[in-house]
Amino acid sequence: MPVTLPKAMLIDLDDTIISYDVGMDLDACWLHALRAHMPAVQDDEAREMVAAIKKRAEWFWSDPERHRIGRQDLVSARQGIISAALTKWDVRDPALARRMAATYGEARDSQVRVFPDALEAIGLFRSKGVRLALITNGSAETQRAKIRRFNLAGLFDHILIEGEVGVGKPEAGIYQLALGKLGVSADEAWMIGDNFEWEIAAPQRLGIKGVWLDHRGAGVPADATVQPFLVIRSWSELMSRVRTD
Numbered sequence: 074m075p076v077t078l079p080k081a082m083l084i085d086l087d088d089t090i091i092s093y094d095v096g097m098d099l100d101a102c103w104l105h106a107l108r109a110h111m112p113a114v115q116d117d118e119a120r121e122m123v124a125a126i127k128k129r130a131e132w133f134w135s136d137p138e139r140h141r142i143g144r145q146d147l148v149s150a151r152q153g154i155i156s157a158a159l160t161k162w163d164v165r166d167p168a169l170a171r172r173m174a175a176t177y178g179e180a181r182d183s184q185v186r187v188f189p190d191a192l193e194a195i196g197l198f199r200s201k202g203v204r205l206a207l208i209t210n211g212s213a214e215t216q217r218a219k220i221r222r223f224n225l226a227g228l229f230d231h232i233l234i235e236g237e238v239g240v241g242k243p244e245a246g247i248y249q250l251a252l253g254k255l256g257v258s259a260d261e262a263w264m265i266g267d268n269f270e271w272e273i274a275a276p277q278r279l280g281i282k283g284v285w286l287d288h289r290g291a292g293v294p295a296d297a298t299v300q301p302f303l304v305i306r307s308w309s310e311l312m313s314r315v316r317t318d
């Protein structure tokens with residue numbers, strides 16, 4: 074059964090419209106940063122260091138409160154992660170860790186791509202009169218840079234960046250702010266994105282319908298307490314599932 078388009082869509086940015094983790098070679102970015110600033114380190118040791126940094130990063134970003142603070146200043150967060158990981162090698166140089174963090178960020182940013190079918194789908198929905206808001210967590214500086222780079226501002230009626238509005242997903246206030254700006258009620262809106270907590274569980278508690286972008290086809294988490302309104306693997310799939318005539 075085709076699904077009827079809603080009055081409004083709230084849409085996530087990272088790994089929804091542009092890549093951030095999906096399809097990214099993060100090992101290569103870390104290795105690049107290590108080689109740039111610690112050129113004497115041998116390959117085997119560099120790979121061990123990368124593994125340690127990634128393990129520390131996984132720990133760091135797994136906590137919602139650390140995540141909330143860290144994403145406002147990625148260079149500082151990554152500097153801390155690198156410093157903690159490299160104490161095992163007796164590397165205790167905050168300035169070096171900071172330079173590595175900056176180089177890692179640049180390498181990672183250079184890999185970011187827009188998903189072509191995202192732009193096609195959003196343009197289609199817009200042409201059908203759907204009101205659109207971009208809702209993204211992170212600092213104003215980093216998120217605005219992505220919006221400018223991929224020329225996304227013109228696609229949306231409103232853009233809400235955590236670092237600009239002072240509230241982020243999964244807090245209720247950010248979804249309510251978006252609904253208010255678009256002039257719709259919760260049941261008239263979809264939230265579309267890849268993060269199950271931020272774009273499905275939290276907005277659905279308010280009555281917004283969650284459309285989960287499950288890139289890898291992992292399926293709804295076994296411990297999930299809610300079911301998404303829709304699960305899609307791509308924007309192309311979403312276009313095929315909605316009634317647009």
Ligand SMILES: [Mg+2]
Nearest residue numbers: 085087088267
């Ligand atoms: Mg995302």
